[in-house]
Amino acid sequence: MSERTKQAVLRDRRKRAKNSEASKPTGSSIFFYRFHTSTLVNRKNKDWHLILPDGERVLGASCGDGWAAAVTSRQFLRIFSPGGNQNKIVWLKGEPVTMVGRGELLAVFYHESSPLPDKTQQLGYTLWDAANFRVISRGSVSSLSKGSSLSWVGFSNDLSLMVMDNDGMLSMLITTGEASSDGTYIWEWAPVLDTIGLRKSSDDYHWPVTVHNGKLVCIPLKGGNTYPDANRRPVTTTLGLKMPLAKSVVSKNSALEELSVRSNIALSQKKFLRELDCDSEDLEAEYVALCAQVDKVTLRLYSGMVDSGKLESAFDLVSRLHSEKSYEIAIRLADRHYKLADEVERVKKYKFPDDDDVSNEDYTEYDGGTSNVSHDHSEGTQSKQISPDSRRIDKRHNMLGEPERAENKRLRLK
Template sequence: MAKLQSRWAHASEVTALAFVPDGSYIVATADDFALHLFSQKEGKPARQAEPIESTEGATCIAVTQENIYAGSRDGVIRQYDIKLQEFMGIIVRCNLAVRCLALSKNQKLLGIGTEENEIKIINLEDPEECFPLQGHKKAINAIAFDPLAEYMLSSSCDGTVIVWDMKTKKSAPLEIITVMAPTSTESKYKIPIAWHTSGEFFVIGRDKDITAHHRHTWQKSFTYRSGSSAAPTILAWSPNGRYLAAASIETDIWIWKYKEKEQPHIKHTHKTGVTDLTWSPSRNCLAFADAAGEVTYWEEVIEDGTPLKEPTPDPLKGLFDEPTARGNEIGAQETEGAQKDHDMGDLAQEYLSDNESLRDFIVDDENDPYLQKKASTGAQKSGALGMRVAKALHPRFQPGSTAERDKRRYLAFNLLGLITTVDHGNHATVSVEFHDKLTHRGYHFTDGSHYTMACLGMTGALFAAPERAETPSTVFFRTYDSWATKSEWQIFLPEGEDVTAIALNAESAIVSTSRGFVRIFSQSGIQTGLFSLGSVIAAVGKDDMVFFIYHQGEPFEGSQNLGYSIYNVETAQRIQHGLLPVLDDTIITWLGFSEGGIPAFYDDKGVMYILNYYRRVDQGQWTPILDTTAVQNTESDTNNVPHYWLVGLTDQTATFVKCRRGETEPSFPKPFVTELPLKVLTLHQDTPAGQHEEAWLRNKILSGLNKDEKIARSIESIDNSAAKRELEMDKLALQMIDLACRADRTQKALDLTAMLCSLKSIDNAMKIAQHHSLHTLMERMSRVKEIKVRRTRTALRSRLEKRKRIK
């Protein structure tokens, strides 16, 4: 029968609470210059505390079997002996107040988080041996060591959780997970973190729920829901990993069974705010401290089970292993117990049936794992070690989709139409709407799979959902119009293989997966292709092409290290591939093709790029074609340029949603769109000559792309659009020639003459030179015409001879 017993511990708020590893004592600290030890040796908590006097109040503690390490507001870490119950000395001094402490599994490393943005890792056997970890931008909130001795977590007031690699001891973050907006150091809400005892995953407290994240992938897998609006501030796993306890920022305490995620197994409302909680390692008890200075013991808290049971290590394991040389790094000590700790992977397995596995419930049953936004950190240098702090890997995304807001989101939004979804809990409603309602008729349907990805093509819509509980990852295609019956199709991926990106072109549906596979299906559901590309970030299709971007490796200074590939699906040939010009502080937010088939991408800095020469094998060049930040804001607040969210691209303009102030994505109801003309990022566009240069270069690029497309598709008819662009280019060049002649810049006028496309335009340039009485320039222009005539005749003869050979 559950029973709560309270003991007075301090005259002020208890700041930290921890059991000694064998459960013989519980330690409570406060700001009243004393540490209180409550004996648990009789199988029940002592009524009176045994005090240890201190010269400074403690804000946090870490406890071993023999010692207490206490951090305080003066930045000092002090050591106390539990048996002697006295102060032993100072371990280390920090510049600012200590906010959190954590011990590694073998209790040889101490992690220290302070109001600085740096974490210190200290070797307790030699406290002078210390290395810093830099990556956070504000004060540290919490630290948690991996039970398997490979990684460490930290959370910060900057709103992020960072994963650190403790095997290599690199000072650069391995992964950065953005959890919330930054907070002040005085905020009561501190992002709580806790590793599961198996080390297979860890949990993070968010606004009102707790999310679990995979080991290695670091992706959000599932959520523990409290049903309350109060944010969790403390997390603790039971010794056997079967129960998760959490306390809220208010007075709530929740306990979940690890597989029952939708609601807590046990709820309790305390009389005042809970400041810390911890499980007893030796009995069925959860202890928690409060703001009134009391410690409460919740005896027999688990009535239908037990929170205890540690795995028993094999006494013969490692007996015949060859000894390895120990280096002088701190990491050598951490690996000493790593082999034993790897047995923790089977910890919860002992409580499952033969047909169950701990991994069975670690599934991606959350929406949009690819939409999680990651913190952007530029390359920094560690003052102590001179090591570079790397940026996190670029997140996956689905072009045209948005994050969920008020249970609504856009799954796809392009020039053809849009797909929206509304989450109703156990199902969702998906609506497909077209801008041109005469061409296609919209529809909606009930979605029991909770689709998180969609794309809208010319012939149909493609949907995908991640793996959830017992349901594998799903792909579903629905055509607009079909004479055939049962033209819709659905496929399920193998267990452990999840959809990461989807795309549609004129004939195929393209699906990339978590195994690095790219699966190609016909629009009747027949798999027509399979190859491996690696970690795909996003994909998009058009006509016979598909355009992928993917990770080529870890980011490095100045670059996200992203690659791109463009394939012709019909011929199974790669047209282009190479490095994507994305800086390390930049995120791609849109990927697609123009209506004419030009590959393009758009980043969060507001710059759009198109791939010039993309039809010439391995000759592609990324050209910045538009910078939305240069667009003048016509509203009253001219200092605050709005964010433009890209919908689609034509050969002349880009269509955007002009987002509300402070927002980066379109909201509901369906917003209005605006068009911006394309402008190459040339210099001096505030002058007439600069404007003409920009327009000339833009027309040159687009005209060349149009010609390449015609050649690639073997189109023999006259391309009027290319001819019109060349005519426009000549008009602009003649205007620039006139400006150059007025400024007596004859060499520039001659260079511009050489750029003219037609002989008639050269004649007009000579008339301009004659008008300005530049006779020498006229003569040189005449030579340019002669050279152009000879080249034209040579090219014509070459084409005629080629046709004769073909015949």
């Protein structure tokens, strides 16, 4: 506590001592200390102090970029501005459990009902854009293992909401990328790390600190301890996130498959953040770079599926690609499988239509489809659309040339 805050507390105590016991407030006091000041803030008035109504106690508090918030014993969520203005006060749907904030995001957890007979907690959450007083998502915390309770919540460095139960299961709130009828995203909980399999004995426990760059930063504990010793400096370790996917028959592709699924989840999170902050050019650049990285992982998995003859599985991966260049590489990787190459090219043309096709569609829509003037586009159409039979002939001729085969080999991902 700073000296200025201590002086404010002492002044408040002196004022209370002068008054009678009957007029003494019983509500919690909220002190806000500002570490950094702007040009509009006077150094003497940069901190503020509020007293809640009588009998209302603060049960949790958090702050972020442009906001501060507290949950109280009356099931109130109070959101304040950095200057001390009371911007929002709303009811929670149940008794508050905990809250956490980072950046512009605020997550509040509360009891939905009593625990189940097997002691599984029934919790709910609300994810806020606290800076703009907007609810992003709300629902049940379905990520708790059977018979477990919530032990930790936090935001990762990419602003993904993470929770961990006392059974050691780490889960993340992800967006499916699909909008509901009201235009909002659909959110679900996904398991991203099961620490039970990483324990050397049943008494071991991983005390979470944060999630950073796809790794859980934690403190390993032994001997049945569930929290570190406060008298000693703890030693942290990192555990890479790994979703508990079913093991693939092709063992060499198991790691790539898990990485591909998790990378696409991270890309969906980055897309949501980009739309949340439309003016951020840095997020746009990060999103484009992440798309290229995710496509690279997907193409490596795609190449392995093609080499092993699993063409249907390979075609399923095409929907995970994002750039037109990645689709072109996928077509070249399927040079010996003409049907697969044709299907990938069809998807590519649907997702990235040619400019001539778009202009023709616009002209037809404008003309209303009633024009009697006939146009001969056979030459242009023939150059853009290749039949399966003609593709086979062209491919067979190309495969006879050694330079073409060497070029195709260089394009294969290893």
